[in-house]
Amino acid sequence: MAAENGEIFELEGYGAAGMSGTTPVVLKKEKTISMPHGSELMMLPQRRPIVYNPAKYKFEIIEDNPFEPGEKIFPVAVFNSPGYVNRHSCAYDDGGIKGLLPLFSYGAAGFGENSFCSSAILVDREPRQDLRQMPHKGIVKGVDKMRKKYPDNRLMRHLETCALEYGCPAGKNFFLQRYEAPLPTSTTCNASCLGCISLQTTNTLSACQERINFTPDSQEIAQVSLEHIFHVKNSVVSFGQGCEGEPLMAFKAIEPAIKLIREHSDKGTINLNTNASMPEYVEKLCKAGLDSMRVSINSVRENCYKAYFRPRSYQFSDVLRSIETAKQHGKFVAVNYLNSPGFTDSQKEFTALKNFINTYQIDMIQWRNLNFDPKKYCEMMSKVEGSGKPLGMQNIIEKLKLQYPKLLHGYFNPPKSLYQRQ
Numbered sequence: 242m243a244a245e246n247g248e249i250f251e252l253e254g255y256g257a258a259g260m261s262g263t264t265p266v267v268l269k270k271e272k273t274i275s276m277p278h279g280s281e282l283m284m285l286p287q288r289r290p291i292v293y294n295p296a297k298y299k300f301e302i303i304e305d306n307p308f309e310p311g312e313k314i315f316p317v318a319v320f321n322s323p324g325y326v327n328r329h330s331c332a333y334d335d336g337g338i339k340g341l342l343p344l345f346s347y348g349a350a351g352f353g354e355n356s357f358c359s360s361a362i363l364v365d366r367e368p369r370q371d372l373r374q375m376p377h378k379g380i381v382k383g384v385d386k387m388r389k390k391y392p393d394n395r396l397m398r399h400l401e402t403c404a405l406e407y408g409c410p411a412g413k414n415f416f417l418q419r420y421e422a423p424l425p426t427s428t429t430c431n432a433s434c435l436g437c438i439s440l441q442t443t444n445t446l447s448a449c450q451e452r453i454n455f456t457p458d459s460q461e462i463a464q465v466s467l468e469h470i471f472h473v474k475n476s477v478v479s480f481g482q483g484c485e486g487e488p489l490m491a492f493k494a495i496e497p498a499i500k501l502i503r504e505h506s507d508k509g510t511i512n513l514n515t516n517a518s519m520p521e522y523v524e525k526l527c528k529a530g531l532d533s534m535r536v537s538i539n540s541v542r543e544n545c546y547k548a549y550f551r552p553r554s555y556q557f558s559d560v561l562r563s564i565e566t567a568k569q570h571g572k573f574v575a576v577n578y579l580n581s582p583g584f585t586d587s588q589k590e591f592t593a594l595k596n597f598i599n600t601y602q603i604d605m606i607q608w609r610n611l612n613f614d615p616k617k618y619c620e621m622m623s624k625v626e627g628s629g630k631p632l633g634m635q636n637i638i639e640k641l642k643l644q645y646p647k648l649l650h651g652y653f654n655p656p657k658s659l660y661q662r663q
């Protein structure tokens with residue numbers, strides 16, 4: 242729980258609860274892990290915590306601290322660090338208020354023997370975004386080196402802001418020359434996701450970072466990419482970052498850039514994080530030398546997809562055709578599955594997901610936590626269509642592993658060295 246001043250404390254005598262969709266569940270020790278390093282606890286203003294009262298065997302919404310009458314208390318959620326997918330969302334009541342929570346994911350948290358616990362599942366062990374391995378000194382040194390070597394590269398200057406101001410792990414990794422480098426290129430998008438983290442126009446939300454306001458030219462993109470590819474083993478360079486719109490909208494810069502990179506090296510993995518809205522462009526990028534594509538999807542059911550992505554100039558069928566096209570070209574296709582417990586692991590979504598995997602033979606599911614008000618999201622989706630009861634996140638992941646042994650599960654874009662040898 243949190244007090245009005247933000248102080249977080251354990252509420253003796255009550256059990257921690259989580260939420261699957263809008264249904265509260267008791268958080269059991271065996272279904273939680275120690276809160277991962279780098280995770281953050283957040284107090285939820287204007288909301289009331291739902292707790293489990295073991296004395297009465299029931300869930301209760303409480304407003305005031307039962308031990309300090311008149312003192313207001315608030316729910317506490319955990320924003321789990323990369324590599325962990327939420328098993329349950331934070332349990333809270335919002336009294337039906339209109340306002341949305343800011344664009345974060347709100348995992349369920351509790352207090353164990355002597356530490357905070359998360360109701361989360363480890364899906365990727367790679368320390369790609371482990372902040373303990375990203376020394377600020379090393380980033381600054383990398384920035385200086387790139388400034389001297391590429392004084393006129395605007396994309397590198399943009400990545401400096403990402404790394405030093407926004408604290409973007411992908412931007413930091415470029416200057417630390419590790420794992421995956423980001424290649425933001427697009428100032429526009431042909432979708433308008435409810436939870437877009439780079440541009441918010443309609444509701445009361447603010448975007449997490451500003452969208453890039455220029456499209457780098459293919460030379461600038463190739464310089465960043467080759468600098469990374471030549472200095473990082475099993476490197477990945479990725480179009481489609483949180484600080485841009487849809488990369489396919491910058492096709493005219495990306496296609497020649499990929500050709501330029503492949504003229505100089507066949508090493509490294511060129512990846513496209515995308516809403517996959519334009520299959521014709523996807524085909525051309527595959528021919529130019531793209532290695533892998535990661536498609537962002539909140540649901541594989543068309544109605545639920547459209548309700549969240551709100552596509553402006555494409556159809557869900559275009560997304561599916563892009564996946565087919567990339568597979569026909571022998572490319573590695575991952576789904577960036579934006580998870581909300583209770584919806585993602587629901588009967589109907591899981592059935593649809595298995596049909597989707599059978600049809601499109603995707604290579605990987607990246608389990609990502611949807612950065613959106615979970616209660617409002619599930620209420621919205623339930624108005625679009627019923628989903629049936631939740632099956633449990635761990636349960637569906639285990640079932641998928643049994644049914645599709647070749648399907649990879651994780652969080653990060655893998656280097657081609659990983660899947661080409663399989």
Ligand code: SF4
Pocket residue numbers: 430431432433434436437438439440485486487516550
């Ligand atoms: S596809 Fe990406 S850039 Fe476009 S609206 Fe959605 S989150 Fe934003």
